[in-house]
Amino acid sequence: MKKASIIMIIGSLLLLGLFKFPLWNIMLGAPQYPDPLGMNIHIDGIKGVSEFDLQNIDGLNHYIGMKTIPKAEEMWEFSVFPKVILGMALLGVIIGLLGYLNKVSYKYFLGWFVLMSVLGILGMYDFNNWLADYGGNLDPHAIIKVTNPDGSPMSYKPPLIGFKKLLNFDVTSLPHTGGYLMFIGMSFTLIAFWLGRKMSLKKTTS
Amino acid sequence: MKNILTSSIAMLVILLGFTGCNNGNQSGGKSGALSNNIAEKVYVAPGEYDSHYAFISGGYSGNITVYGLPSGRMFKEIPVFSQFATSGYGYSEETKPMLNTSHGFVPWGDSHHPDISQSKGELDGRWVFINENNTPRIARISLTTFETEEIIEVPNSAGNHSSSFVTENTEYVVAGTRFSVPIPQRDMPIKDYKGNFQGALSFISVAPETGNMDIKFQVLMPGFNYDLSHPGRGKSHGWFFFTTYNTEEASTLLEVNASQNDKDFIAAVNWKKIEEYVNNGGGKMMPANYAHNLYDEHTHTATSTIKKEVRVVNPIDVPGAVYFIPTPKSPHGCDVDPSGEYIVGNGKLSANLTVHSFTKMLDAIEKEKFAGEAYGIPILNFEDVLAGVVEQPGLGPLHTEFDGKGNAYTTFFISSEVVKWKIGTWEVIDRKPTYYSVGHLTIPGGNSGKPQGKYMFAMNKITKDRYLPTGPEMEHSAQLYDISGDKMELLLDFPTHGEPHYAAAMEASIIKEQSQKIYKLADNKHPYAAKSDADTKVVRDGNEVHIYMTTIRSHFSPDNIEGVKVGDKVYFHVTNLEQDFDVPHGFAVLGQNNSELLIMPGQTKSSVWEPKQVGVWPFYCTDFCSALHQEMQGYIRVSAADSDVPIKWSLGEDIE
Numbered sequence: 001m002k003k004a005s006i007i008m009i010i011g012s013l014l015l016l017g018l019f020k021f022p023l024w025n026i027m028l029g030a031p032q033y034p035d036p037l038g039m040n041i042h043i044d045g046i047k048g049v050s051e052f053d054l055q056n057i058d059g060l061n062h063y064i065g066m067k068t069i070p071k072a073e074e075m076w077e078f079s080v081f082p083k084v085i086l087g088m089a090l091l092g093v094i095i096g097l098l099g100y101l102n103k104v105s106y107k108y109f110l111g112w113f114v115l116m117s118v119l120g121i122l123g124m125y126d127f128n129n130w131l132a133d134y135g136g137n138l139d140p141h142a143i144i145k146v147t148n149p150d151g152s153p154m155s156y157k158p159p160l161i162g163f164k165k166l167l168n169f170d171v172t173s174l175p176h177t178g179g180y181l182m183f184i185g186m187s188f189t190l191i192a193f194w195l196g197r198k199m200s201l202k203k204t205t206s
Numbered sequence: 207m208k209n210i211l212t213s214s215i216a217m218l219v220i221l222l223g224f225t226g227c228n229n230g231n232q233s234g235g236k237s238g239a240l241s242n243n244i245a246e247k248v249y250v251a252p253g254e255y256d257s258h259y260a261f262i263s264g265g266y267s268g269n270i271t272v273y274g275l276p277s278g279r280m281f282k283e284i285p286v287f288s289q290f291a292t293s294g295y296g297y298s299e300e301t302k303p304m305l306n307t308s309h310g311f312v313p314w315g316d317s318h319h320p321d322i323s324q325s326k327g328e329l330d331g332r333w334v335f336i337n338e339n340n341t342p343r344i345a346r347i348s349l350t351t352f353e354t355e356e357i358i359e360v361p362n363s364a365g366n367h368s369s370s371f372v373t374e375n376t377e378y379v380v381a382g383t384r385f386s387v388p389i390p391q392r393d394m395p396i397k398d399y400k401g402n403f404q405g406a407l408s409f410i411s412v413a414p415e416t417g418n419m420d421i422k423f424q425v426l427m428p429g430f431n432y433d434l435s436h437p438g439r440g441k442s443h444g445w446f447f448f449t450t451y452n453t454e455e456a457s458t459l460l461e462v463n464a465s466q467n468d469k470d471f472i473a474a475v476n477w478k479k480i481e482e483y484v485n486n487g488g489g490k491m492m493p494a495n496y497a498h499n500l501y502d503e504h505t506h507t508a509t510s511t512i513k514k515e516v517r518v519v520n521p522i523d524v525p526g527a528v529y530f531i532p533t534p535k536s537p538h539g540c541d542v543d544p545s546g547e548y549i550v551g552n553g554k555l556s557a558n559l560t561v562h563s564f565t566k567m568l569d570a571i572e573k574e575k576f577a578g579e580a581y582g583i584p585i586l587n588f589e590d591v592l593a594g595v596v597e598q599p600g601l602g603p604l605h606t607e608f609d610g611k612g613n614a615y616t617t618f619f620i621s622s623e624v625v626k627w628k629i630g631t632w633e634v635i636d637r638k639p640t641y642y643s644v645g646h647l648t649i650p651g652g653n654s655g656k657p658q659g660k661y662m663f664a665m666n667k668i669t670k671d672r673y674l675p676t677g678p679e680m681e682h683s684a685q686l687y688d689i690s691g692d693k694m695e696l697l698l699d700f701p702t703h704g705e706p707h708y709a710a711a712m713e714a715s716i717i718k719e720q721s722q723k724i725y726k727l728a729d730n731k732h733p734y735a736a737k738s739d740a741d742t743k744v745v746r747d748g749n750e751v752h753i754y755m756t757t758i759r760s761h762f763s764p765d766n767i768e769g770v771k772v773g774d775k776v777y778f779h780v781t782n783l784e785q786d787f788d789v790p791h792g793f794a795v796l797g798q799n800n801s802e803l804l805i806m807p808g809q810t811k812s813s814v815w816e817p818k819q820v821g822v823w824p825f826y827c828t829d830f831c832s833a834l835h836q837e838m839q840g841y842i843r844v845s846a847a848d849s850d851v852p853i854k855w856s857l858g859e860d861i862e
Contacts, residue, residue, distance in 0.1 A: 035787075051785075052724070052785035052786065055785055055786075056785065056786045059758065059759060059784070059786070063833065063834070143834060144833070
């Protein structure tokens with residue numbers, strides 16, 4: 001149980017990587033942009049991959065009527081996400097410590113994982129909603145209006161994950177270092193649960 | 207039987223195979239280039255980079271052109287000494303001061319010998335210097351922005367030709383005078399040239415961090431013509447060598463009168479000794495009048511300061527500082543090998559090539575073996591200093607470069623060829639024709655202790671039939687050779703812009719990485735910059751109207767302006783708000799007696815317009831900046847001089 005608890009603590013602490021590294025990354029390449037423009041989505045705001053990328057993305061997007069990339073203070077998510085992540089990391093550490101002292105059972109580890117997964121899915125859902133609004137809620141006076149074959153306005157929503165071609169841009173959306181650290185951390189807590197369970201089963205059978 | 211059949215079929219297959227190969231060769235064309243894979247050696251595939259930068263002087267264009275090697279493609283023309291309507295250099299308010307001189311605004315120059323800055327005898331790729339021959343000046347060009355940052359006028363000089371070569375740590379950029387003149391300038395009969403005219407050799411210090419130039423001292427030499435020069439390096443670091451002609455001191459019909467002496471001189475100048483003398487208060491300040499023009503990357507503006515004195519040194523006052531080495535027949539190029547031991551005097555009217563030894567020179571000086579003196583300057587014996595002679599290599603030797611592998615390459619103007627010879631044995635190894643009448647040649651890393659001896663290119667004076675004809679006036683031709691083997695191999699023939707004299711070249715790695723993409727708007731300190739739409743305005747000050755304007759894809763702000771009157775002096779101060787690589791905007795207004803402006807991202811440039819006619823005049827972006835470039839336009843209303851239309855401006859709504 002001690003080993004499992006240590007893994008639980010390490011797994012929870014890996015969440016803190018999100019305070020340093022981006023959760024997600026969206027890159028936009030085009031014939032005119034052999035060095036693609038890019039945005040890194042941190043839990044506390046969106047930053048350009050290079051110094052002027054956000055300004056340049058906004059500059060291009062004004063042609064098709066997209067809103068500018070929101071500043072941190074313009075979205076409640078960027079003030080709530082850091083608190084949620086910090087809270088979850090702390091909670092995980094506390095559960096791990098209590099597990100170490102045999103005050104709680106390994107089942108709490110799974111409980112933490114499930115809670116984190118639910119929050120994660122909610123976060124992704126919210127993020128996807130934002131992407132849909134960002135890419136689809138266009139200025140009716142946009143300079144360039146592109147319609148789908150059925151006459152509806154084309155959406156410039158970047159993919160939640162993966163690759164998509166949007167006019168002349170190749171858009172790639174993937175988790176970044178902070179996101180990967182979070183996934184690894186979450187799987188650590190799952191391993192902690194599995195280890196804890198194995199140990200406790202061993203104890204009961206022996 | 208079966209075996210025979212099998213082997214016959216095998217033979218047939220092999221034969222067919224051979225035939226196939228032969229056909230392949232024939233269809234590859236009869237061109238020697240293709241059959242020897244020469245084309246591959248200069249082919250830079252689309253999207254790939256050249257391995258070397260070449261900075262080729264534009265001669266009478268006054269500029270420098272940037273080329274790639276081995277492709278021979280031109281990438282940029284950098285305006286230096288001439289107005290350049292393409293970008294507004296020398297036309298915009300910010301850059302007019304760059305062309306200021308003690309003679310006032312000079313719109314044109316004759317650029318000659320670019321040289322890249324060095325550290326420890328190797329090219330460091332920070333700056334390239336170039337001299338202006340006609341109104342003597344030296345310019346320093348940044349190799350991060352590829353813009354001219356500084357120009358200093360050289361007083362007491364005329365025909366600034368034996369310039370602008372740098373010492374091995376860029377302590378100095380040196381400028382010699384081709385035409386001797388009265389110093390100070392005064393009204394006197396030309397026939398009294400002899401003994402009265404002087405030649406100034408200027409040592410211009412270069413500040414290690416900023417590159418800022420300052421004339422440390424001028425050595426006032428006898429009135430010969432100081433034609434070309436090169437620094438000592440390695441063991442001869444601290445010395446500078448200048449070829450001379452017209453030691454006859456003729457002032458008329460020089461083609462005859464300056465070709466009488468069997469030998470002219472190479473002047474060997476111990477600048478370290480003179481520097482020490484000057485640092486101890488030696489020399490004297492004399493009244494002078496020369497411009498020092500400095501461009502500030504943050505204000506995007508040049509300032510011109512007229513300096514009023516310069517320190518001069520009489521060489522006789524510094525014993526052991528200057529010697530003359532006799533060198534046959536009006537030597538032109540003066541080239542020092544990478545070790546610093548050999549000084550090649552390219553006697554342009556001599557059949558032989560003379561090579562002097564630095565060690566022997568020091569020895570002769572130590573033993574005081576002098577053949578005489580000229581104006582108090584000791585003359586060494588030709589034989590005492592001679593290292594060797596390359597016998598009859600060609601006709602009209604001009605310039606020599608080195609490959610760092612013990613070989614030298616000399617151009618021959620009259621016999622139109624480059625000759626490769628071996629240092630030490632003085633034997634000729636190879637010769638290749640040039641097309642036609644070659645002047646300078648360049649090996650990347652040329653004036654340094656470490657030549658990068660893979661390519662050599664020859665810059666010719668005469669083109670004739672090399673390209674599709676373009677009437678009487680043609681660009682000059684250059685030829686690129688592979689010099690990695692024993693024999694030189696002609697790879698490519700490419701046109702050059704203006705008249706290339708020398709060129710400086712180096713491997714691309716350092717410069718490629720440091721090349722700047724944009725100017726940061728946040729660092730823009732231009733007094734008339736508008737850094738956002740909120741800063742745009744139109745201000746009247748008497749009959750001057752200042753328009754603080756911005757550009758961003760795809761509009762000007764403001765784009766409707768009223769209240770300007772005939773007789774006003776209208777300043778368009780245009781700031782490019784873009785912070786994206788390679789998105790300049792242009793500006794031009796109908797009828798302006800000026801060039802356009804081409805404004806780089808983050809930059810501010812100003813253009814003056816003095817409207818003479820009432821009307822509503824359009825202005826527009828001249829650079830196809832975006833899909834809506836054609837819409838990037840505006841109107842300025844010009845009213846009669848006595849009208850009372852108020853100053854107003856707008857963007858996106860009607861002026862009320």
